[in-house]
Amino acid sequence: QKLKIGLIPADGIGQEVIPAARAAIEALGSEIPKPEFFDLEAGFEVFANSGEALPEDTVEALKECDCALFGAVSSPVKKVTGYSSPIVALRKRLDLYANVRPVISVAANPEDKPDVDLVVVRENTECLYVKQETMSAGEHGKEARATRLITERASHRIGKMAFEIALGRPRQQVTIIHKSNVLSVTDGLFRDTVRAIPRAVEGGRYDNVKLEEQIVDSAVYRLFREPEIYDVMVAPNLYGDIISDAAAALVGSLGLVPSVNAGDNFVMGEPVHGSAPDIAGRGIANPLASIRSAALMLRHLGYAAPADKLDRAVNEVIREGQILTPDLGGKSKTGEVLDAVLKRL
Amino acid sequence: QKLKIGLIPADGIGQEVIPAARAAIEALGSEIPKPEFFDLEAGFEVFANSGEALPEDTVEALKECDCALFGAVSSPVKKVTGYSSPIVALRKRLDLYANVRPVISVAANPEDKPDVDLVVVRENTECLYVKQETMSAGEHGKEARATRLITERASHRIGKMAFEIALGRPRQQVTIIHKSNVLSVTDGLFRDTVRAIPRAVEGGRYDNVKLEEQIVDSAVYRLFREPEIYDVMVAPNLYGDIISDAAAALVGSLGLVPSVNAGDNFVMGEPVHGSAPDIAGRGIANPLASIRSAALMLRHLGYAAPADKLDRAVNEVIREGQILTPDLGGKSKTGEVLDAVLKRL
Numbered sequence A, B: 001q002k003l004k005i006g007l008i009p010a011d012g013i014g015q016e017v018i019p020a021a022r023a024a025i026e027a028l029g030s031e032i033p034k035p036e037f038f039d040l041e042a043g044f045e046v047f048a049n050s051g052e053a054l055p056e057d058t059v060e061a062l063k064e065c066d067c068a069l070f071g072a073v074s075s076p077v078k079k080v081t082g083y084s085s086p087i088v089a090l091r092k093r094l095d096l097y098a099n100v101r102p103v104i105s106v107a108a109n110p111e112d113k114p115d116v117d118l119v120v121v122r123e124n125t126e127c128l129y130v131k132q133e134t135m136s137a138g139e140h141g142k143e144a145r146a147t148r149l150i151t152e153r154a155s156h157r158i159g160k161m162a163f164e165i166a167l168g169r170p171r172q173q174v175t176i177i178h179k180s181n182v183l184s185v186t187d188g189l190f191r192d193t194v195r196a197i198p199r200a201v202e203g204g205r206y207d208n209v210k211l212e213e214q215i216v217d218s219a220v221y222r223l224f225r226e227p228e229i230y231d232v233m234v235a236p237n238l239y240g241d242i243i244s245d246a247a248a249a250l251v252g253s254l255g256l257v258p259s260v261n262a263g264d265n266f267v268m269g270e271p272v273h274g275s276a277p278d279i280a281g282r283g284i285a286n287p288l289a290s291i292r293s294a295a296l297m298l299r300h301l302g303y304a305a306p307a308d309k310l311d312r313a314v315n316e317v318i319r320e321g322q323i324l325t326p327d328l329g330g331k332s333k334t335g336e337v338l339d340a341v342l343k344r345l
């Protein structure tokens, strides 16, 4: 039996870090089913060439895969007619309703507790990301409107994912992020739905999970001041987007933070960093977020031991502090960091 | 001639910090027209007693004032029918379209440049704050929708405010915060409208202002990593809300960050912190954000010298570091901090 993995490097440094993640997976040898890789296209460059940011072939091929790794997409600096982010589309097309983003600092001593150790569980299919926008002419000029959709169904399933993740962590705490003091209907529904989950699930499965909540603005403030108060943060799409970048700032670099886009039947790893056009093509992109995303993807598929092995190797490289890319203050190249990880596997 | 100032302490520590701001204004003596204060009500407590969070009397009285100071409002922990945030309503009723939030760290040496010195200029009347929300029954449960409104008119006037503020600062830089890679219509309109301002304004008034932009998630990330890249940040309502709290984390405490809600004909000072129910009534709330809000309000009315004087006194107290409230690691009471400021006036 093989493990079919779709690879979608897409734009910018995605082209440099996804091959590194592939090499790390290959180095696992017989600890996982033999991987078979499928090179797939998406992104702004493909759009510029073909008019399609997310070719139908890519979506069809992914449906035949067990999992995938996605790189990053470039956002056009000017508005481009017909272009729309392929990652947002992909999340919806494959119903990858949860964007799971663990943010963990690496303690100097492997025995020590990390200062930051939290998971952002971001709803991945709705909120303002439904992209229902209209433009009209008002009395005083143009008026644009966007719809923010929050459903009970999506809030319930993302909430359940958050509770499940909390069960596997020592703290067992879920913090709901919302702004129901202003958005009493939409964020009120999100909050109430997540709150109701422990009672709705049979057998008292979540009875020991501590449930907290925070208004989004003050959540970001406290994230910087006292990150230790958080364990699992569950948030509607846009708040989750902002919070996970904010949390990434706490651990030194976006180049370290992995994610998976997870649905009930498919999982796609994706580094949280973007396409970084300023450094693309120079061989200095940090491959660690992508390697960690591969680990997260494998863990999600049930391969915990090889995932741990990848994570341990990455943490050792960070801890030793000798072979790091410039985003972490080092001078090493993508390939050198990858080699350092491979050596420690 | 008198300076008519409405005082709306509202909830929680608002009741403790607004009287401190009043005392600081009174201590300015003849440097400003003799202040006349009007005690006005709003907030969750008033709502609990009278059914109205923003009594009509308060709005009418404010219309007779030259300016106002607002404390903070408590958000009910449970959903309360009929309650809606009075501060959001007040901003709209008085058309206070700009929420101006300077975030400045206090350097150890008064001659040194502060590490953080930026102004968040937040649109204050629309975006998701229009509170147009609906709930309906879908196939898989409840569905809630909110409208996000972005108009050319509001984007233009907030953009102009940002450019004007930038003109008065050494850096003269404006950074537009948006998410037009996802919200191409609404945030596209915001971005394009602000971008067009230098060309739309006659006389090349803004020709020397440097215009930058940042996607909101990466803006928050970079705010933490390299706050020095920002000077004036202009943002739609919700992003501005989150960004100003994030920036506050950089300067040590929300208890230090002031704001004004400004329209063409009225200005209302307001500390950025909330009602802090956990410490309310204990006499340990930090009055400095409110005193700085009073200074900002006076500056907006054209009283720059007395505003500077208040700011200098506040900065001295922070710099000396002896008399500080617990949010800044001190042990002093609200009244002691106020006295320390008054002594340095």
Ligand SMILES: CC(C)[C@H](C(=O)O)[C@@H](O)C(=O)O
Residues within 6 Å of the ligand: A073, A085, A087, A088, A241, A272, B181, B182, B217
């Ligand atoms: C590129 C963009 C559409 C995307 C998002 O907003 O989801 C990115 O910021 C992310 O966090 O994955």
Ligand SMILES: CC(C)[C@H](C(=O)O)[C@@H](O)C(=O)O
Residues within 6 Å of the ligand: A181, A182, A217, B073, B085, B087, B088, B241, B272
């Ligand atoms: C209390 C709340 C409605 C308010 C807002 O979101 O505007 C507050 O967070 C603020 O920043 O003034």
